[in-house]
Amino acid sequence: EVQLVESGGGLVQPGGSQRLSCAASGLTVSSNFMAWVRQAPGKGLEWVSIIRGDGTTDYAASVKGRFTISRDYSQKTLYLQMNSLRAEDTAVYFCARDRQGTSMDYWGRGTLVIVSS
Amino acid sequence: DIVMTQSPLSLPVTPGEPASISCKSSQSLLTSNGFNSLDWYLQRPGQSPQLLIYLGSYRPSGVPDRFSGSVSGTDFTLKISRVEPEDLGLYYCMQSIETPWTFGQGTKVEMK
Numbered sequence: 001e002v003q004l005v006e007s008g009g010g011l012v013q014p015g016g017s018q019r020l021s022c023a024a025s026g027l028t029v030s031s032n033f034m035a036w037v038r039q040a041p042g043k044g045l046e047w048v049s050i051i052r053g054d055g056t057t058d059y060a061a062s063v064k065g066r067f068t069i070s071r072d073y074s075q076k077t078l079y080l081q082m083n084s085l086r087a088e089d090t091a092v093y094f095c096a097r098d099r100q101g102t103s104m105d106y107w108g109r110g111t112l113v114i115v116s117s
Numbered sequence: 118d119i120v121m122t123q124s125p126l127s128l129p130v131t132p133g134e135p136a137s138i139s140c141k142s143s144q145s146l147l148t149s150n151g152f153n154s155l156d157w158y159l160q161r162p163g164q165s166p167q168l169l170i171y172l173g174s175y176r177p178s179g180v181p182d183r184f185s186g187s188v189s190g191t192d193f194t195l196k197i198s199r200v201e202p203e204d205l206g207l208y209y210c211m212q213s214i215e216t217p218w219t220f221g222q223g224t225k226v227e228m229k
Contacts, residue, residue, distance in 0.1 A: 035218075037166075045158075045166065045209055047218040058216040061118075094165055101213055103156040103171035110165055 002026035002106045004095050009111030016085050016115075022078040022095030022108055029071045033098035034078045036069060038091035039110070046091075049080065050098055063089075085115045119143050119212050123221035129229040130200045138224045140193040140210035146173075147214075153188050154214035157195045160223075161206040169208075170195060202228070 008020040022034070036048040049059045049069040057069050068081040078095050092112050096104035120143040130136045146153045153173035158166040168177055170186035173193060183198040197204055205228060210221040 044207075044223045045160075045211070045220045047211075047216075047220065050216065050218075060217045096166075098213075099171070102152075102154060103168055103213065104158075104166075105168045105171075105177060107165040107167070 002097065004097070004106055004108035006093060006095050006108045006111035009093065009113045011114045011116065012085055013117050014086060014115055017081070017083045018085065018113060020080040020082065020093055020095075020111060020113070022080075024076050024078065024097075027097060027106070029076060029078050030073075033100055034069075034071065035096050035098045035104060036078075036080050037094045037096060037104070037107075038089075039094070040088070040091045043091075048093070050101075051078070052101070082113070085113075087115050089113065090115045118217055119146075119215065119219050121210055121212055121219050121221040123208075123210060123224050126222060126224055128224055128226045130197075130204075130226055131229050132202055133199050136197045136200050136204075136226065138195045138208050138210075138226075140195070140221050142191045142193070142212055145191060145214075146212050153193070154212055155186075155188070155193050156211045156213065157184075157186055157193075158209045158211065159204070159206050160209065161203070164206075166209065200226075 003025045005023045035050045051069045066084045092110040094110045097106040155173045157170040160166045173188040174186040207223045
């Protein structure tokens, strides 16, 4: 059974940094496309970033240059390093397995990031 | 970026009755291998999204067959043949033909 569990959320000041983790079981992070999607309070879903099996990455324009997606060599954890955080980055962040760029079939429960002074 | 426009944004439904949600993309989602890169997701209250339909009309295993997806050019439709109480929530379409993947605004399905 595939499970994705996010962690690392919390309260951070504007301009600060936070690293989110997504622990995977039942699938190998390094051989899958993995994505981050976020949802601001009371708002819709927003795609944030993807890392493909070959290691290439893409980002939403709103986070490009500030966020970095990566994975560890144990093949079990996906990360999202978030720098220069802004109030508008406040959201629940979900990690998901992306099926070769066609759809996201496994999702974690999400971790809440609040950017506020 | 590709813009995805859903309608309606709110859909009151009656259990046992059919329901339909539309999604229109600002450009073609047809890939070179003949598939449409359009997914439908359901987010029940307090839960993470769940994949309902992928490639426009394909249903993953475990998704009830009362859910179906159809395509006509850049117009996509999600149909529920008979609404069940557990179908309440927010429905999103999403394109994955080019990054950034983009979602529709969401359609809130609620009981009348």
